[in-house]
Amino acid sequence: MTHAVIGHSVKRTDLLDKVTGNAKYVADMPMAGLLHAKMKRCNVAHARIRRIDTSAALALPGVKAILTHENVPRVLHAGSPHPRSASVTCDQYILDDKVRYWGEGVAAVAATSEEIAARAVELIEVEYEPLPALFTVEDAAAPGAPLIHDREPGGNLVLPPVRIERGDADQGFADADFILEGVYEGGRPTPAYMEPNVLTCKWDGNGNLTVWISTQTAFMVRGIMAEVLGLPLHKVRVLVDHMGGGFGAKQDLFQSEFLCALLARETHRPVRMEYTREETFLGGRTRHPARIWLRQGFRNDGTITAREAKVVFNSGAYGSHGPGVTNVGTAAMVSLYRCENVRLEGRCVYTNSPIAGAFRGYGVVQTYYALDIQMDEAAERLGMDPAELKLRNAVREGDIAPSNHPLIGRGLEACIARGMEAVDWKARRAATRQQHGAIRRGWGVGCEMHGSSAYPGIKEQGNAIVKMNEDGTVVLLTGAAGLGTGAHTALAQIVAEELAIPFESVSVVHGDTDVVPWDIGAFASHTTYMVGRAAQMAAGEIKTQLLARAARQMEAEPDALDIADGVISVRDRQGPTMTVREAVMPRKGLPAAQFVGTATYHPTKSYSFAAHFVEVEVDTETGFITVRQVVPVHDIGKVIHPVAAAGQIEGGIQQGIGHTLYEDYQIDMGTGRSLNANFVDYKMPLAMDMPEIHTILLEAAPDPGGPFGAKGVGEDPIVAIGPAIANAVFDAIGVRFRHYPIKPEQVLQALAARRAAEARP
Amino acid sequence: MRKLIEVEINGEPRELAVEPHSTLLDALRYDAGLTGTKKGCDVGECGSCTILVDGKPMNSCLMLAPEAHGRKIVTIEGIQPHADAVHPIQEQFMRCGAAQCGFCTPGFVVAAKALLDANPNPTRDEIRFAIAGNICRCTGYTRIVEAIEQTAEDLRRHPQCHCAPETVR
Numbered sequence: 001m002t003h004a005v006i007g008h009s010v011k012r013t014d015l016l017d018k019v020t021g022n023a024k025y026v027a028d029m030p031m032a033g034l035l036h037a038k039m040k041r042c043n044v045a046h047a048r049i050r051r052i053d054t055s056a057a058l059a060l061p062g063v064k065a066i067l068t069h070e071n072v073p074r075v076l077h078a079g080s081p082h083p084r085s086a087s088v089t090c091d092q093y094i095l096d097d098k099v100r101y102w103g104e105g106v107a108a109v110a111a112t113s114e115e116i117a118a119r120a121v122e123l124i125e126v127e128y129e130p131l132p133a134l135f136t137v138e139d140a141a142a143p144g145a146p147l148i149h150d151r152e153p154g155g156n157l158v159l160p161p162v163r164i165e166r167g168d169a170d171q172g173f174a175d176a177d178f179i180l181e182g183v184y185e186g187g188r189p190t191p192a193y194m195e196p197n198v199l200t201c202k203w204d205g206n207g208n209l210t211v212w213i214s215t216q217t218a219f220m221v222r223g224i225m226a227e228v229l230g231l232p233l234h235k236v237r238v239l240v241d242h243m244g245g246g247f248g249a250k251q252d253l254f255q256s257e258f259l260c261a262l263l264a265r266e267t268h269r270p271v272r273m274e275y276t277r278e279e280t281f282l283g284g285r286t287r288h289p290a291r292i293w294l295r296q297g298f299r300n301d302g303t304i305t306a307r308e309a310k311v312v313f314n315s316g317a318y319g320s321h322g323p324g325v326t327n328v329g330t331a332a333m334v335s336l337y338r339c340e341n342v343r344l345e346g347r348c349v350y351t352n353s354p355i356a357g358a359f360r361g362y363g364v365v366q367t368y369y370a371l372d373i374q375m376d377e378a379a380e381r382l383g384m385d386p387a388e389l390k391l392r393n394a395v396r397e398g399d400i401a402p403s404n405h406p407l408i409g410r411g412l413e414a415c416i417a418r419g420m421e422a423v424d425w426k427a428r429r430a431a432t433r434q435q436h437g438a439i440r441r442g443w444g445v446g447c448e449m450h451g452s453s454a455y456p457g458i459k460e461q462g463n464a465i466v467k468m469n470e471d472g473t474v475v476l477l478t479g480a481a482g483l484g485t486g487a488h489t490a491l492a493q494i495v496a497e498e499l500a501i502p503f504e505s506v507s508v509v510h511g512d513t514d515v516v517p518w519d520i521g522a523f524a525s526h527t528t529y530m531v532g533r534a535a536q537m538a539a540g541e542i543k544t545q546l547l548a549r550a551a552r553q554m555e556a557e558p559d560a561l562d563i564a565d566g567v568i569s570v571r572d573r574q575g576p577t578m579t580v581r582e583a584v585m586p587r588k589g590l591p592a593a594q595f596v597g598t599a600t601y602h603p604t605k606s607y608s609f610a611a612h613f614v615e616v617e618v619d620t621e622t623g624f625i626t627v628r629q630v631v632p633v634h635d636i637g638k639v640i641h642p643v644a645a646a647g648q649i650e651g652g653i654q655q656g657i658g659h660t661l662y663e664d665y666q667i668d669m670g671t672g673r674s675l676n677a678n679f680v681d682y683k684m685p686l687a688m689d690m691p692e693i694h695t696i697l698l699e700a701a702p703d704p705g706g707p708f709g710a711k712g713v714g715e716d717p718i719v720a721i722g723p724a725i726a727n728a729v730f731d732a733i734g735v736r737f738r739h740y741p742i743k744p745e746q747v748l749q750a751l752a753a754r755r756a757a758e759a760r761p
Numbered sequence: 762m763r764k765l766i767e768v769e770i771n772g773e774p775r776e777l778a779v780e781p782h783s784t785l786l787d788a789l790r791y792d793a794g795l796t797g798t799k800k801g802c803d804v805g806e807c808g809s810c811t812i813l814v815d816g817k818p819m820n821s822c823l824m825l826a827p828e829a830h831g832r833k834i835v836t837i838e839g840i841q842p843h844a845d846a847v848h849p850i851q852e853q854f855m856r857c858g859a860a861q862c863g864f865c866t867p868g869f870v871v872a873a874k875a876l877l878d879a880n881p882n883p884t885r886d887e888i889r890f891a892i893a894g895n896i897c898r899c900t901g902y903t904r905i906v907e908a909i910e911q912t913a914e915d916l917r918r919h920p921q922c923h924c925a926p927e928t929v930r
Contacts, residue, residue, distance in 0.1 A: 020837065021795075021841075242863060245899055650904065679806035686896065690889075
């Protein structure tokens with residue numbers, strides 16, 4: 001089927017303002033009487049606050065208000081407030097009399113300038129009574145370990161262990177010809193969005209609170225702020241226009257939201273709090289560090305007979321997304337490569353370290369790193385080509401997905417097969433066998449699948465309102481946030497396609513919780529799939545209303561009418577046509593039509609697939625690994641905006657290369673002090689580190705649940721790239737790394753250890 | 762005690778009363794009202810605050826405002842030729858998908874302008890080197906490099922061209 005608007009890379013509606021500098025982010029908005037707020041952060045990993053003295057700070061000219069745990073409401077709340085969701089952990093206070101990680105906020109100051117606020121923060125004296133600090137999951141989960149939170153289920157667990165069983169794993173292992181077992185570990189990458197966390201709060205004389213904030217989840221911010229501050233929802237208005245990235249982490253609340261609101265209330269002035277870059281590390285969210293023990297049974301023909309895994313995620317000091325990540329990351333291991341006998345266990349443990357939260361790939365980055373690498377190990381053991389082995393075991397139509405829904409289509413097989421052909425895989429792999437010298441090249445493949453939306457873990461829904469103006473132009477009202485993906489453009493394309501009107505005739509209103517329909521937020525590869533489908537349905541409502549009115553004017557039956565490019569005609573009838581504008585506009589004796597379409601979409605479940613083919617170069621003298629090229633092959637169903645979709649994939653690959661080779665946010669294991677909270681010591685891939693990427697988009701397995709068959713794309717690319725790199729490194733130098741990031745010194749150590757082993761008689 | 766500086770910003774002579782310890786970035790954002798230049802780190806690590814000072818790309822967070830006295834400054838707001846047109850760099854950034862969240866984009870556009878002013882025929886490696894001080898976390902850089910390469914081609918063909926945007930909100 002051909003489409004007039006979707007499938008074309010129309011000019012994104014947000015970009016003109018972004019390339020000209022006109023786009024207003026929260027910190028760009030001037031406000032009369034604005035005060036600046038700063039947080040005082042603790043310099044101890046676990047302690048009770050014995051005394052906090054703000055008198056010197058309050059005496060500083062320009063300081064208008066100071067909050068500590070002694071003068072803020074004490075309301076237990078969830079830092080990641082998903083409604084009606086399993087992934088809610090009520091373990092936070094705005095400010096507590098205890099601190100649980102180095103960098104936790106203990107006080108906040110509002111002053112007439114940022115400099116004065118920062119000086120006041122220095123003048124606040126805090127006396128701590130140190131408590132034993134636990135930095136590793138092993139220490140925190142040990143019997144008798146001190147408790148970081150006094151809550152169920154105890155033992156420093158964030159949630160009861162997640163257990164998933166299918167088939168009979170014991171029998172499966174008994175039926176195996178051989179068993180592989182390994183431990184895989186993931187470090188602590190951070191999202192490192194370019195716009196530091198920022199918000200401005202202002203109260204009006206009637207007690208209405210307005211919040212301008214950089215968040216992915218305006219309605220969740222509204223909900224939890226109303227709950228904690230004791231306000232009805234209509235008294236809290238959350239506004240989000242442009243925001244500088246989030247990658248999952250900007251779903252949480254970071255203490256600053258409540259503090260800013262309370263400071264604004266106390267001072268009767270608008271208050272802005274803008275994090276420094278260092279604070280985005282200290283008080284931000286990271287990916288969950290993870291340790292995965294994985295054991296699988298194989299037959300000599302490559303069939304997997306059993307799979308058993310124990311996954312432990314490090315939640316850091318608070319629960320945040322620990323429950324969601326543990327459920328999603330653990331459950332993912334039932335799938336990707338077919339296996340009927342599965343036994344999985346996932347745990348998530350509190351430690352006195354930085355808070356792990358939501359981050360693109362949500363637990364699956366960690367578990368598929370293990371699963372995909374072990375498939376590569378199996379191929380090595382079997383003497384088989386790893387791409388062939390993965391293709392043979394790839395999940396397919398009807399297999400039961402992690403969500404317990406049957407899969408639609410054969411997307412993963414299509415991705416692997418297409419990629420093998422595109423890179424001339426067999427010839428490339430054969431060529432890496434014949435290498436000499438210090439520089440070695442290798443090719444690897446990594447696979448993944450990822451659900452569109454968080455359903456059924458969260459009972460999500462997509463909502464949309466579409467209105468048609470009296471000139472035939474259309475307004476879409478959506479709660480979906482635009483964190484930089486081009487989501488609003490994709491939604492406008494879907495509406496234009498459904499109504500068969502030009503893309504330019506659709507505008508999008510978003511980012512105002514008082515105006516737009518409720519949305520859970522822009523995360524979990526949800527927006528195009530779920531909100532897109534709701535927008536399509538709401539546009540369909542308009543279309544029905546429009547055709548009914550046009551039919552009366554054209555003296556035909558509504559179902560005999562067609563619309564194409566904004567023109568309505570009667571099917572199989574020569575003669576006059578009518579534009580959409582003419583059909584809706586006022587005429588003598590006929591007022592303009594009021595067309596409003598509303599829709600709520602309750603999803604099924606949809607999965608996107610990818611296989612990444614990667615070439616690396618390993619310098620065996622320096623240990624340095626360079627990614628030379630990446631060929632990502634993705635099946636995301638119907639592609640709405642090819643350039644934006646490819647942009648998601650390439651950006652995900654950049655973050656995934658960072659995870660796998662460079663990025664690790666570290667703390668001192670004696671004190672919990674942050675060690676690399678800046679962009680020099682926390683090394684991300686820059687323009688000169690990034691390879692050429694040749695993206696291939698397939699439409700092999702469109703999902704009937706998504707708009708025009710579209711599925712999610714945001715998270716997929718960050719999952720497949722990691723194991724692809726690790727597998728390519730093995731192909732290059734024959735050393736198997738089962739952790740990330742893989743650092744040059746580790747490459748050198750591994751090569752030295754191998755030489756030493758070979759030298760032994 | 763504020764200090765009066767005279768500076769040419771985007772072709773216009775301006776007098777700004779700045780704190781002597783203020784960065785040029787803060788002076789541009791808060792005293793001159795030009796918020797297109799972004800603060801991503803404030804310590805010279807991310808390049809989001811890149812501006813041209815006498816034609817050279819600089820991190821405006823690493824300059825004190827008084828140092829700008831008597832200099833010519835171009836910010837992102839000065840790249841757009843006039844309200845109804847965009848610079849070819851801006852056009853190609855939109856077309857190629859070189860901007861996503863957009864927060865780093867002003868810095869990249871300015872860095873690209875500095876490169877193409879100095880070197881109208883850059884290789885891909887030269888483009889990557891020219892933007893090595895600018896961090897983007899969204900795009901993977903591929904499309905940024907492509908946009909700059911395409912712009913160089915546009916400028917070679919139509920050195921005076923200011924493409925009108927096809928789509929305006």
